[in-house]
Amino acid sequence: MAYAAFRSIGAYVPSKILSNEDLATMVNTSDEWITKRTGIKERHIAAQDEFTSDMGVKAAELAIERSGIDKSDIDMVVCATISPDYFCMPSTATIISTKLGLGNATAFDISAACTGFIYILSIAKAFIESGMKKNILIIGAEKLSSITDYTDRGTCILFGDGAGAAVISATDNKDEAIIDVHTGADGTFADLLMTPNGGSGSVHDSLDQEANSCFMQMKGNETFKVAVRTLTKDVVEILKENNIESSEIKHFVPHQANYRIIKAVGDALKLKEEQVVLTVAKYGNTSGASIPMAINDIYERGILKQGELMLLDAFGGGLTWGSALVPFSPLK
């Protein structure tokens, strides 16, 4: 049987920084409030002519180069995004694949909001274990600034842009394999976090520009409470089902939505500070890109080493949630 190995990581962060002080000149907020309630100090914003696919390409180039796998051997590209280059089609994965020169590899996007990277990890694992594909490029890429309402202080303080990518490959060495991936969803909480306008569910006049905008809306405090509850339950379950103690986790890499959510889940698992990966202060919430950007951060800081076990954990609009037990298994 083929197993799926997490071979490499790459990320891209746009250069422009939007600080809490900048936001305080745009909406009624302050650095003190944002820092205390979220842990975010700044986020990066893509240039106007820089698309989600452009960021995805830059992250993917690094991931492919670091994987040691020839790009002609990549046979599938999956992108998790809620801010695609184009509404509906073509998919951002197809654009990324073509910009990278990956020939006719299968390419498609999935929409699972902030849980997107865990969903595409599960897809890659399943395709490889079934023998259908051998080397899969997975990308979380977001230009959330394109769907953020910068007059709404409840959301605009949270989100940033960026991309992260990984190469997942077939191996027959079980020690290298992704151990488990959990994913779940519950649409009864759909109205907590959504882009209510612009789709076929929108009943507004087609000429009403404002109603057709794809801005995110969130019931922040309710989302916060469901997030802590769901994330804690999910990580406890995945550890229990795989007979793994939280002390065996070298790197807990949660979705970077809010420092208080991460702290609550880390405390519930009795994790030590050095086990918890934090990038929320410098990147904010980058939805489907946040987990691979955080993994890249520990990789580039030299903290992530061959064979070390990561516990990934995410929660997002839908609602969706997921977790994964992933050893880092580079080829070189």
Ligand code: UT7
């Ligand atoms: O990534 C996907 C999942 N997303 C999340 O998990 C996000 C979850 N939610 C959160 O991170 C937090 O709920 C927020 C950071 C969005 C808000 O923090 P909170 O502690 O839940 O605040 P709140 O919504 O209960 O609001 C408390 C007060 C309110 O004022 P009153 O009614 O007490 O007078 C808000 O109007 O804070 C006010 N407020 C702000 N004040 C200054 C809300 N946003 C701001 C702001 N600056 N940006």
